Amino acid sequence: MSGYPPELKRLLKKVEETRPARVERKKRGEEFPVLSLQEREERLKFHPDYKGESRREIRVGPNKGYAISPEIVDLLEAKSRVDPDQIDLSEIEYETDVLIIGGGGAGTAAALLAQEQGTKVIIATKLRHGDANTMMAEGGIQAATKGDKDSPYYHYLDVMGGGHFKNTPELVRTLVIEAPKVIAWLESMGMMYGKTEDGTMRTLHGGGTCRQRMHYAADITGAEIMRTLRDEARSRIEDIKVLEFSAAVELILNEHGHCAGAVFYNMETEEYFNVKAKAVILATGGSGRLHIQGFMTTNHYGATGDGLILGYRAGVKLSFLHTVQYHPTGVVFPEQAEGLLITEKFRGAGANVLNVDGEQFVNEREPRDVESASVIRECTDVGKGVPTPTGKLGVWLDSPMIDMLRGEGTVQKEFPGKHILFRRYEIDISKEPMLIYPTLHYQNGGLEFNPEGETVIPGLIVAGEVTGGVHGENRLMGNSLLDVCVFGRIAGRTAAAYAKERAKEGRLSLEHVKKYHGELEEAGIVTDRVAPMLLPDYGNPEVRERQLTAHYVGTIR
Amino acid sequence: MGRKKREDSPSKGEGKPGEEVPKVPIFIMGKMYEVPASLTIQKAFEYAGYQLIRGCGCRGGICGACGTVYRFPDSQKIEVGLACQTVVQPNMYLTMIPFFPANRAIYDLEKIRPDLESLMKLYPDVMRCVQCNTCTKACPMDIEVMDYMAAAMRGDLVKVAELSFDCVMCGLCASRCPVEIAQYHIAILARRLYGKYILPKSEHTDAMVKRIEEGTYESKVEGLMKTDEDQLKKLYNEREIEPERAGEDWTPKDSQYL
Known part of the structure; x- marks a missing residue:
């Protein structure tokens, strides 16, 4: 070359x-x-x-009738990877206060804040800690830190304009008000921002910004944020345990309908196991690896929209998933x-x-x-x-x-x-x-939530790209690194408080999965497809055909 | 190989259909596979039939999952690259090293100082470096690892931070080090100390945080939240755009929302 x-x-x-x-x-x-x-x-x-045919209606679940990318609908209309009756919920492999599904920026920020509130945390991630779209974000992180020319007021206007004025106002408010605090927080953990000699942050414009408020660390801002957060989490190993190569395949609810853990798949040994928790944070990120409309993607290998599936099956609504972001x-x-x-x-x-x-x-x-x-x-x-x-x-x-x-x-x-x-x-x-x-x-939308990170399911908290509403129908540059930090931190605090004060012990259950299977059947959906997908399939199809004794469920054996 | 194979790349959305690409033999952990010459090592693994779980992350050269070592039959030289970034070459013998054990110190950044003493206390190994340059040769990011280790031994954290900034923490340096140092862990400690204590603090950020905590912007932003869409669009269209080449001293005409 x-x-x-x-x-x-x-x-x-x-x-x-x-x-x-x-x-x-x-x-x-x-x-x-x-x-x-x-x-x-x-x-x-x-x-x-x-484009015509870019969307299809979902036939089951809380958003029945909502039209989104067919690639995502296919997964929402797929079955669980496991037969819920085969999972023995009396066998608990790990128990913790706060379980975080996803080891990217949002999950790791959440872990730090939850730990600071005195709770024990498990981060479970299907690849390595830090394998996430956060790591790949390049350009910067937005925040109105320069009070002589900028303020959260202008940041708010820019975010709304970028999102076609459809964004959820309360979420945008939280994003822009918390933004400068995040910049200071990362600075206090030793992030290497681009600065002038007197400590002034170097800032640039992004598409659709009216003030230069993009803070950055060369062109690897996301990697710098991710490795800083991860390094900090690794120093708190006493309280923050990390399970790598462990993919969540279902949420576990309890008899009160509260979220109380998740079923995991060990990507290497192919075993399933259960983690019980007082509060659960879903921070699984986006879905670029679904290659919507056949597009190439900037996303991480693991960006297969797993959290959307888990949350939706458990009863959380989707919002703003009808638009998808293509980076120019x-x-x-x-x-x-x-x-x-x-x-x-x-x-x-x-x-x-x-x-x-x-x-x-x-x-x-x-x-x-x-x-x-x-x-x-x-x-x-x-x-x-x-x-x-x-x-x-x-x-x-x-x-x-x-x-x-x-x-x-x-x-x-x-x-x-x-x-x-x-x-x-x-x-x-x-x-x-x-x-x-x-x-x-970028997956502009996702699971519906409020500014405290809460979903309709008590004990289930969400943060980052898996959520919908912050960015409306189109996210601006520099607002996703901000999103994962702002709402990751909030999720950590909310989950810790929930675990300490409101979590209620109860019999564990996967009834919601059975119910969902029932709905699929009622809707006349006949499929062999299973979800979440976990990883995309880039295997050579001709080789696959000859792998006669391997049985693939989705893409994973 | 003898069997007829698809000519296109197996990577959906990433390859190109149809076109004839010549094949080259590569040796994945010693076993020969013929793969299209245009593929990266990562895609060659997939073409050969692997479903990658280890050794694959961002697929874009920044996450450090796919550190790879290779050499050619007629060469004594050990070469390195990231599997997702390196195009296959005929007769390369390769293996990915997706993980290499390395001990990391536990520290509270608030309680340590940005100096040589901190480094030596947390990583006493730093002084064992014999400046052999094997680490630099093993770095797929072309980082001058030996030079930053020399700087670390002098306590020059600024140099360590600057030289190691592009590090993806793949661990290949540690895998080749004859005195068993984990260079990249030392580097991130130095970078964080540099970012926290040596780079001057951003005063405007602190000032803004203080104003936010005083509630300065609550009513301004809440005003926007209550504004209807048409009016919001008007405000949006009329907002003053800071010129791209404006200096730090630029101020907008309207200061009532600052």
Whole structure:
């Protein structure tokens, strides 16, 4: 693999030709016009969510009749991985105060706060602690920390505008008011923020922000947050136990209808076991690995929407799952890196988005759904996409502008992750632009909850990407790292308080699973599919066919 | 191999259909498989028929799950890479090292100081480093591991933090260290000490937290919560956008909601 092939090199010339004038315009503060709210609506017709057949009604459960991505409906209409009668609930492998399902940003933040309230915590995660979309978030974390120009008031407006004004107001309020506290909290744990010499946080714009409030740690902000949270949790090993390679397959309720634990599957030994708890936090993250509409994804290997299934079967409603976020800038060349996230921070730092003629066709800082729809439109209806050697289309993201605007070496210093990645393919992104196309990025909606993290089921608390309402119909950049920290912390506190004061002992039960199976049957749904999926199947189908003595349930043997 | 195989990548949504890609032989833990030459090592495992549970995480080069070592039959050199980032090469003998035992110290960051003494107390091993550079050669992220270990021995936490910033904690450095140090654990301790104590504290953040705790913004935000959608859209459209190239001293014209 050595750099761009000749045909792309030829097209690159057009980008180079238009670059000096574009840089000059930017220096003068002249930007490509942003779309009005009405124009945005028109543009969104090119968004994958607006395509016919992009949604299907769910036939069972608390949201019967609600139309969402068929890939998620298929899982909601699947059976449990286990026959509930085969699970002996009198056998408890672990018992704890607070059980946290999911070892990403939200789960780990929750663990720290629950521990601080004096409860014993178990984090159970199906891969390793820290294997999560949090780890992969790049660009930054939003918060109005600069009182001379910004405040939670403006953050609130931006969040609502990005979410099409549909967000749940109480959740947005909590998000923006708690945001600066999260920034300070992470700083106190030693997160390496980008700062100036006097300690001022470096901040940038994201798509759809009116103030520069994106705090960051180079282009690996999520990884820095995740490894900091995880390191702190590891120092509290006395109270925070971590079960890795343990996937939750069902929630356990008790005779009062309260959540009281979960059934787990040991991914390696293939055993099932039970964990009993006084309170349970679901923080299982998103679902990009379902490859909705066949899109490539930026998501973690484990992002298969497990928590949606578990919560829904137990009776929690879904909200805002009818929209899916496609990140405007995923790698489309080289093939080996396809689908990988190119942080929005590149556009925040000034990189233009360009068509095959090297011309701008959209302001680079529109909200993500509008930006993605614009890229798709340029490649389809307008017909000015850049063809890749594998027959796909993309557009240019002109990263070399950043060095010209902000000084030689900025790209390497501010985007070390992507600089190294492309260098492996012999592309120097401080000299040559990147080729990008929208990629499946974020589950905008999820389980319904309140600002305290509570669901309709007592003892079941949720946080992070598995939830719905905070971001309405479209999340803005930098608000998911914020979301996992804000609502992760709240979930930890709420769960600890519940475990100490309100949890009620009772006979354990999986009746809700049996009832759900009954509903499937009544709805006439006949299927062999089981859920949660746990991992996507990237196995070679021809090899699978010859694995004659292996029995696959879903994707896992 | 003899058997006819699908030509496309097995990875749904990630591969490309149809096109002929030449195959190359690779040796997964010594056993030969023929895989399309364009695949990463990770996708080659899957092509060969593995369902990865260990050794696969973000699939994007940042989580450290898939540290891989390999070498070629005609070479003495041990090479390293992340399986999700490294494209297969003919005749590579490879194994993933998804886990390597390494002891981590327990500490309360509030109670330790950012100096050499703290490092030495928590990780006495740090002084055993013989500066052989094997760790640097073993790093799939091209980090100058030996150099940050030298800085650690001098108590130069700033240097350790800066040099180790891209660390994905895959553990390959520790797996190759002849004196059995777990470099990456020392590095994250240094980074957290640096972030907490050496980087200057952000005063504007503290000031904002104080204002929030005083309830400064409650009524302003609650006002917005009560505003109907049309009015909210109007406020949204009219909000003043900070210019991208504005300096830290920029202030908006309207300050009543600050």
